[in-house]
Amino acid sequence: MEEIISQIFQVGFFTAIIRIATPFVFATIGELFAERSGVLNLGIEGIMMFGAMTGFSTAYFTSSLWLGILAAMLTGMLMAALMGFLTVSLGLSQHVSGIGITMLSTGFAFFFYRIIFGQPSTLPNIKAFTPVGIPVLKDIPWIGPVLFEQTTLTYLAFAVVPLAAFLLYKTPWGLNLRTVGENPHAADSAGVSVSAMRYQGLIISGALMGIAGAYLVMVQFNAFTFGVISGRGWICIALVVFGQWGPWKSAAGALLFAMIDALQLRLQASSIIDLPYQIFLMMPFVRAMMAVEMRAPAALLIPFRKEER
Amino acid sequence: MSNPDYLLSMQGICKSFGAIQANYNVDLNLSEGDILGLLGENGAGKTTLMNILFGTYQADEGKIMVQGSQITIHSTADALGFGIGMVHQHFHLVHQHTVLENLLVGEPGRMGRLDFSGARRRLLEIGEQFGLTLNPDARVSELTIGEQQRLEIIKAIFGDSKILILDEPTAVLTPYESTGLFEALRALAEGGLGIIFISHKLHEVRNVTNRVLVMRAGSVSALVEDTKEVTESDLARLMCGHELNPPKKNTSKLGDTFLSLSAIKTGDSTHQKLKGINLSVQGGEILGIAGVSGNGQKELADVIAGVLSHTEGTFEVKGEIISKASPRLMQKLKIGRIPEDRMTTGLVTSLPLYVSMVLPWIRRSIFSRFGILRKNEILSFTSKMIKRFTIQATDPEVKTGTLSGGNLQKVLLARELAFEPEVLLASQPTRGLDVAAAEFVHRQFLSLREKGAAIILISEDLEELFALSDRIVVMYEGRIAGETKINDASVEEIGLLMAGATLGA
Numbered sequence: 001m002e003e004i005i006s007q008i009f010q011v012g013f014f015t016a017i018i019r020i021a022t023p024f025v026f027a028t029i030g031e032l033f034a035e036r037s038g039v040l041n042l043g044i045e046g047i048m049m050f051g052a053m054t055g056f057s058t059a060y061f062t063s064s065l066w067l068g069i070l071a072a073m074l075t076g077m078l079m080a081a082l083m084g085f086l087t088v089s090l091g092l093s094q095h096v097s098g099i100g101i102t103m104l105s106t107g108f109a110f111f112f113y114r115i116i117f118g119q120p121s122t123l124p125n126i127k128a129f130t131p132v133g134i135p136v137l138k139d140i141p142w143i144g145p146v147l148f149e150q151t152t153l154t155y156l157a158f159a160v161v162p163l164a165a166f167l168l169y170k171t172p173w174g175l176n177l178r179t180v181g182e183n184p185h186a187a188d189s190a191g192v193s194v195s196a197m198r199y200q201g202l203i204i205s206g207a208l209m210g211i212a213g214a215y216l217v218m219v220q221f222n223a224f225t226f227g228v229i230s231g232r233g234w235i236c237i238a239l240v241v242f243g244q245w246g247p248w249k250s251a252a253g254a255l256l257f258a259m260i261d262a263l264q265l266r267l268q269a270s271s272i273i274d275l276p277y278q279i280f281l282m283m284p285f286v287r288a289m290m291a292v293e294m295r296a297p298a299a300l301l302i303p304f305r306k307e308e309r
Numbered sequence: 310m311s312n313p314d315y316l317l318s319m320q321g322i323c324k325s326f327g328a329i330q331a332n333y334n335v336d337l338n339l340s341e342g343d344i345l346g347l348l349g350e351n352g353a354g355k356t357t358l359m360n361i362l363f364g365t366y367q368a369d370e371g372k373i374m375v376q377g378s379q380i381t382i383h384s385t386a387d388a389l390g391f392g393i394g395m396v397h398q399h400f401h402l403v404h405q406h407t408v409l410e411n412l413l414v415g416e417p418g419r420m421g422r423l424d425f426s427g428a429r430r431r432l433l434e435i436g437e438q439f440g441l442t443l444n445p446d447a448r449v450s451e452l453t454i455g456e457q458q459r460l461e462i463i464k465a466i467f468g469d470s471k472i473l474i475l476d477e478p479t480a481v482l483t484p485y486e487s488t489g490l491f492e493a494l495r496a497l498a499e500g501g502l503g504i505i506f507i508s509h510k511l512h513e514v515r516n517v518t519n520r521v522l523v524m525r526a527g528s529v530s531a532l533v534e535d536t537k538e539v540t541e542s543d544l545a546r547l548m549c550g551h552e553l554n555p556p557k558k559n560t561s562k563l564g565d566t567f568l569s570l571s572a573i574k575t576g577d578s579t580h581q582k583l584k585g586i587n588l589s590v591q592g593g594e595i596l597g598i599a600g601v602s603g604n605g606q607k608e609l610a611d612v613i614a615g616v617l618s619h620t621e622g623t624f625e626v627k628g629e630i631i632s633k634a635s636p637r638l639m640q641k642l643k644i645g646r647i648p649e650d651r652m653t654t655g656l657v658t659s660l661p662l663y664v665s666m667v668l669p670w671i672r673r674s675i676f677s678r679f680g681i682l683r684k685n686e687i688l689s690f691t692s693k694m695i696k697r698f699t700i701q702a703t704d705p706e707v708k709t710g711t712l713s714g715g716n717l718q719k720v721l722l723a724r725e726l727a728f729e730p731e732v733l734l735a736s737q738p739t740r741g742l743d744v745a746a747a748e749f750v751h752r753q754f755l756s757l758r759e760k761g762a763a764i765i766l767i768s769e770d771l772e773e774l775f776a777l778s779d780r781i782v783v784m785y786e787g788r789i790a791g792e793t794k795i796n797d798a799s800v801e802e803i804g805l806l807m808a809g810a811t812l813g814a
Contacts, residue, residue, distance in 0.1 A: 171421055171422055171423060174423075175410060175413055178403075182403040186403050187414060188401075190389070190415030190416075191386030191388075192386075192414060295405075
């Protein structure tokens with residue numbers, strides 16, 4: 001038993017948690033922006049996939065990882081804008097539109113990858129992001145290597161959380177966004193454009209989802225595979241519920257989930273405990289189902305139409 | 310032509326929707342300190358006119374001047390910018406937000422941040438100036454309906470609006486709260502605002518306004534320059550174009566007790582909407598149930614209609630104890646129901662009229678046999694009902710939703726009265742109906758009562774309750790707060806009970 005514990009609770013374990021959590025933080029905060037404006041963005045899984053693909057391709061051909069990140073962001077924003085057109089401008093079902101966006105984006109990702117790279121015998125790869133240590137802080141024992149020897153993207157992810165909280169709760173823009181998600185009629189009668197706010201919420205969500213997808217191919221792996229996202233987007237949907245639609249709690253959920261993920265990887269590797277890893281994957285959903293005082297934004301899923309005669 | 314003294318002047322406003330002329334050549338002038346009543350029946354064009362002023366629609370013709378200069382209003386934001394604030398009939402508040410947050414929606418921030426301290430100051434200022442006070446940090450979900458409306462008014466004047474529009478503001482208030490509202494409006498007018506008060510309640514218009522603009526069929530039918538010079542019946546005549554003719558209530562003989570509820574509760578202890586209801590109703594009487602909406606009236610109606618089962622207490626229909634209620638059982642026991650929301654619970658708006666007309670009766674052998682509809686019988690029955698209740702529908706096959714509100718209500722009435730119910734349960738049966746349609750409904754109720762049926766009338770309209778009921782009970786927070794015979798009842802007493810006072814104190 002002691003052996004297990006010592007094997008698990010190494011510095012490397014905690015470093016892994018932060019690394020695994022990063023894409024979840026990006027995409028979960030992204031989903032949060034969309035949902036607080038009243039749109040459930042189920043396009044997340046596909047948008048992450050498409051972002052991963054365009055990010056990878058751009059980085060591959062330009063040898064610039066940051067251009068890749070930019071490409072992934074723009075891809076996400078574009079697909080999210082399409083989601084906005086379907087759900088906000090046309091007022092279609094958010095479930096159907098979201099699943100449609102996921103299928104379309106995933107299709108695009110595979111299609112363009114094949115067009116560009118064909119079926120290579122060895123996977124094309126890129127030079128991945130490397131950790132950037134923050135001077136002085138990285139030398140703190142334990143905490144230093146865990147928190148301050150990560151990639152720049154990770155630092156960005158953890159800056160996104162307070163930024164999201166500030167935007168949502170302290171700025172007029174955030175209040176308007178939340179109002180649109182709770183009672184669009186109230187926003188409308190106060191002169192706030194409901195559709196503009198929802199588009200903005202969605203486009204931000206798309207940008208962050210795109211970055212999340214790109215992170216996976218540029219940090220976690222250094223190549224693009226068709227299984228690169230493998231349900232991570234859906235987990236972010238659950239994490240938003242788990243986090244009660246708040247940025248801090250959602251990010252905490254992402255960390256918790258990453259811990260469980262890291263744990264199950266190590267337990268599997270050590271093959272001491274033989275538990276199917278799906279048990280761990282299930283946990284956020286179980287928590288989401290158990291959350292009694294769950295309160296989604298009141299206007300989530302409801303298209304807004306001005307009262308017409 | 311333009312008078313710079315007017316705060317607001319709308320001149321020659323015309324607006325049509327397809328073939329319907331909603332506004333024709335309407336002039337409206339409002340000065341500082343005015344409380345202008347805008348009176349008219351449903352469809353008279355009041356709402357269209359106000360929507361034009363608030364930027365929801367654009368007028369086809371005519372001009373709008375604010376403080377002497379001509380403006381065009383393309384959006385709600387424009388209207389707010391010109392100092393026009395509106396209090397909608399259905400509140401536009403966010404229940405999860407605090408009072409301050411609600412006030413700050415749509416406001417520019419200070420240095421990119423929400424200006425909480427500025428809002429707090431402004432709220433205090435409004436409190437001092439007009440006597441409108443609220444706890445700035447309370448969540449809207451914690452406020453009473455009257456307080457929520459106060460917040461709506463504060464919101465409307467928050468950005469220094471000079472023109473305040475109120476759309477049927479008393480529809481949701483208790484009489485006591487209404488009095489408070491009127492006081493606030495007078496204070497606002499004294500403070501230099503111009504107020505437009507939209508209503509079809511004559512006594513309120515008489516009570517609170519100093520001028521009245523009466524609209525009928527899209528045009529101005531009269532402008533009363535001094536409200537004190539007209540009586541309520543004058544206003545009614547101007548509004549409807551004819552004298553009011555309220556139905557007379559004859560005495561009727563009380564029959565057996567049809568329905569009795571004792572100590573009825575619903576739900577578990579945490580979500581208890583009915584907390585012990587005792588109630589009985591006899592044939593030949595109309596039992597009025599008063600109360601501000603949300604005090605359990607809907608649940609009570611659901612229990613009686615068999616939609617919701619009670620968890621405690623005894624529910625008897627004609628001496629038979631009902632243990633497992635269902636809508637079908639209640640139908641069999643001849644309990645008819647006119648639900649609160651005719652569009653969703655009552656009728657199927659997307660299906661033909663004949664379907665809505667026979668929906669509860671579809672299993673009767675005259676309408677179906679061996680599970681197959683007998684369409685000819687259904688159609689001829691529907692045609693018969695259209696004639697008997699003078700429903701304005703071209704034929705039984707029209708889509709239900711194309712009928713007007715008054716006609717939809719007639720469809721419901723026709724359907725429920727067709728097979729002579731012994732108990733009729735009616736929730737807000739005249740809400741949103743014009744005077745003529747409401748009178749029609751009232752007449753039907755009274756004639757049913759004379760035939761010996763029992764009628765339970767749930768209404769927020771005290772005038773209606775006093776005109777029809779034999780007894781009135783008041784519901785407050787899931788209980789019966791009091792009961793009086795109609796001859797002993799006073800509006801004040803009922804109003805106090807509705808607000809939660811206990812009698813005998």
